[in-house]
Amino acid sequence: MIYQRSSALFVEAKKYIPGGVNSPVRAFKSVGGDPVFVERAKGAYLYDADGNKLIDFISSWGPLILGHAYEPVINAVIDKARLGTSFGMPTEIETELAQLAVSMVPNIDKIRFVNSGTEACMSAIRLARGFTGKEKIIKFAGCYHGHSDAFLIQAGSGAVTFGSPNSPGVTKGTAKDTLLAQYNNLESVSTLIAANKGEIAAVIIEPVAGNMGCIVPSDTFMDGLRKICTEENILLVFDEVMTGFRVGRGGAQEALGIDADIVTFGKVIGGGLPVGAFASRDEIMAHLAPEGPVYQAGTLSGNPLAMSAGLAMLTELNNRPEIFESLNKKTTYLNNGLASVLTEQGIPHQINRFGSMISVHFTENPVVDFSSSAKGNNEFFRRYFHGMLEEGIYLPPSAFESYFLNDAISYKDLDHTIEGLKKVAPRLV
Numbered sequence: 053m054i055y056q057r058s059s060a061l062f063v064e065a066k067k068y069i070p071g072g073v074n075s076p077v078r079a080f081k082s083v084g085g086d087p088v089f090v091e092r093a094k095g096a097y098l099y100d101a102d103g104n105k106l107i108d109f110i111s112s113w114g115p116l117i118l119g120h121a122y123e124p125v126i127n128a129v130i131d132k133a134r135l136g137t138s139f140g141m142p143t144e145i146e147t148e149l150a151q152l153a154v155s156m157v158p159n160i161d162k163i164r165f166v167n168s169g170t171e172a173c174m175s176a177i178r179l180a181r182g183f184t185g186k187e188k189i190i191k192f193a194g195c196y197h198g199h200s201d202a203f204l205i206q207a208g209s210g211a212v213t214f215g216s217p218n219s220p221g222v223t224k225g226t227a228k229d230t231l232l233a234q235y236n237n238l239e240s241v242s243t244l245i246a247a248n249k250g251e252i253a254a255v256i257i258e259p260v261a262g263n264m265g266c267i268v269p270s271d272t273f274m275d276g277l278r279k280i281c282t283e284e285n286i287l288l289v290f291d292e293v294m295t296g297f298r299v300g301r302g303g304a305q306e307a308l309g310i311d312a313d314i315v316t317f318g319k320v321i322g323g324g325l326p327v328g329a330f331a332s333r334d335e336i337m338a339h340l341a342p343e344g345p346v347y348q349a350g351t352l353s354g355n356p357l358a359m360s361a362g363l364a365m366l367t368e369l370n371n372r373p374e375i376f377e378s379l380n381k382k383t384t385y386l387n388n389g390l391a392s393v394l395t396e397q398g399i400p401h402q403i404n405r406f407g408s409m410i411s412v413h414f415t416e417n418p419v420v421d422f423s424s425s426a427k428g429n430n431e432f433f434r435r436y437f438h439g440m441l442e443e444g445i446y447l448p449p450s451a452f453e454s455y456f457l458n459d460a461i462s463y464k465d466l467d468h469t470i471e472g473l474k475k476v477a478p479r480l481v
């Protein structure tokens with residue numbers, strides 16, 4: 053495939069936009085080469101600026117669970133746009149989406165809409181701190197909760213007690229309130245809690261991780277986490293920006309059978325428009341302004357176009373919950389197909405999957421946390437990514453990202469993908 057036009061567009065973009073992109077992973081830094089510029093998309097397919105048709109396995113990083121340019125969503129947005137795009141005043145559709153979301157998700161009475169997953173997680177943590185009167189939080193290495201300061205934290209040198217900034221611009225002052233635990237490792241959590249007795253407001257986690265590849269939590273880990281949070285009066289925050297309305301109607305809470313105290317959303321809830329949200333039971337949400345003292349606001353929050361896309365999307369998922377099972381089956385089929393090719397070719401690999409999230413790791417050892425994910429062979433991944441792209445298959449351009457299947461992907465597309473790997477696999481080693 054030829055990517056002349058994409059490459060030329062990238063050169064232009066870099067003149068005016070830092071790195072040529074508005075979100076770093078798009079720039080292909082970890083796989084090398086120039087990014088593919090997209091022109092339009094429909095259903096399962098991307099049509100890029102060079103006229104290539106690609107099967108899309110990222111679905112805009114999750115939101116487009118029903119495929120690109122899904123008619124009911126598009127029509128809802130167009131109809132709404134004709135009535136005016138923003139008012140800065142309450143609209144009925146905000147209540148409609150709130151009511152539907154609350155009816156689909158366990159354990160939430162009220163929901164507040166924001167504009168991104170980042171905002172949702174940032175606000176959820178402020179609410180947790182305001183509610184508990186405590187300041188520290190625990191997050192897990194490799195979990196992503198958006199780019200707000202409190203989450204851009206890595207493990208400090210030898211520090212079990214506090215983290216250090218992993219981006220310039222994040223202060224040490226902020227970093228000292230974020231503690232780093234290891235995914236699937238309950239002991240790392242209890243150690244932190246014991247060392248910071250009575251100081252931890254919240255534990256925030258991706259209930260199925262998707263930002264270090266797809267990593268599934270063990271039952272004992274999740275059960276233990278819920279238990280220790282309850283015992284220590286710590287709020288358990290499920291960041292369901294990725295899993296919400298994707299791993300099932302009720303998200304990961306329902307799929308894993310675990311009740312969270314605060315839940316954050318993004319991606320699917322906006323149907324492809326910028327929406328984030330955080331939700332909890334009445335007792336906690338009552339602390340939020342204007343009802344309570346914890347401040348949070350947004351000029352475009354609850355924007356009618358974004359709400360109409362979200363409402364059309366959730367309405368479809370609510371009315372046709374069999375979509376989740378169908379996606380589950382397709383993803384299992386893909387999993388088995390890819391695994392058998394890699395096994396036949398003798399390529400060391402792990403494939404992790406949960407519902408319609410899946411990731412391929414080129415390593416012999418189980419991938420259960422950030423450090424095991426980071427041990428994957430990135431040179432294999434690079435060749436895999438570019439080889440598959442040559443076959444017309446668009447995968448996440450980083451080994452640390454999950455794929456997101458959408459309902460428009462057919463078994464024929466999956467067979468094409470598996471056949472593609474048959475051609476690519478011998479060239480990986």
Ligand SMILES: *Cc1c(COP(=O)(O)O)cnc(C)c1O
Pocket residue numbers: 167168169170171173196197198199258262263291292293294318319328
């Ligand atoms: C994408 C993502 C976010 C951030 O959402 P944005 O809309 O990109 O700000 C937060 N948490 C998780 C789990 C995500 O996958």
